[in-house]
Amino acid sequence: MASVVLSEAEKLYIVHGVQEDLRVDGRGCEDYRCAEVETDVVSNTSGSARVKLGETDILVGIKAEMGTPKLEKPDEGYLEFFVDCSSNSPELEGRGGEELGTDIANTLYRVFSCENSLDLKSLCINPKEHCWVLYVDVLLLECGGNIFDAISIAVKAALFNTRIPKVRVLEDEEGTKEIELSDDPYDCIRLNVDEVPCIVTLSKIGYRHVVDATLQEEACSLASLLISVTSKGAITSMKKVGKGSLDPESIFEMMETGQRVGKSLHIALQKILDEEERLGTSRPKVGFLG
Secondary structure, three states: OOOOOOOHHHHHHHHHHHHOOOOOOOOOOOOOOOEEEEEOOOOOOOEEEEEEEOOEEEEEEEEEEEEOOEOOEOOOOEEEEEEEOOOOOHHHOOHHHHHHHHHHHHHHHHHOOOOOOOOHHHHEEEOOOEEEEEEEEEEEEEOOOOHHHHHHHHHHHHHHHOEEEOEEEEEOOOOOEEEEEOOOOOOEEEOOOOOOOEEEEEEEEOOEEEEOOOHHHHHOOOEEEEEEEOOOOOEEEEEEEOOOOOOHHHHHHHHHHHHHHHHHHHHHHHHHHHHHHHHHHHOOOOOOOO
């Protein structure tokens, strides 16, 4: 993961500020940086979104393709995650970027392994034979800290934007089944993302923890806790990262903070997504993809 080199004086300045609930950029310990969310930014996808969280820039594209259901779940579709860490950081070139991409993909699989996160049965076309497979491509354009949270926000926004064509299964007199795809672009199904979790990363700095850490703050943190939280505040998974340790009391405090912050994050994100949906094609597009 991209990192910065800080002097001991700089680290001490950041740590002391966190203890006083005053971070270098003026935020409190539980405040996120300003986030920009834009959906429907890539034309040749079923759904897409771009999220800028501070200096972190994420692009997600989703392609719906027909496939065969998995043997263990014959009446469900499924998701496949691919992560490309092509940011301009030298540390993310070659093997370093591949390892980070694999780690992010595995984390996303774990987050979406919860049964209620997404209605995968709605992706089934014909049990045991045909289903929709959602290929989720994540592109890390710029790494400015807290990439897991930004990616989870972008994935949820892209899933919200995803439109899957409606299909009909036709059967002739001989029992042969054919699939008829609707030609009407408006005749599609939408995914219910109400229960899709977002990741809240809490970084332990000194005796306190912060959300949405910058690269400088990540350099001062020896341990972080990744918590996936639903819109109702339910925790679906946790993962500890970093070389340092976390005592049980700190973990419980971080879990409480993650639930509280996660609920607020979902509310703010849903408000943005609903506004974009309301504006439709009349909304102004920004950024280099506009």
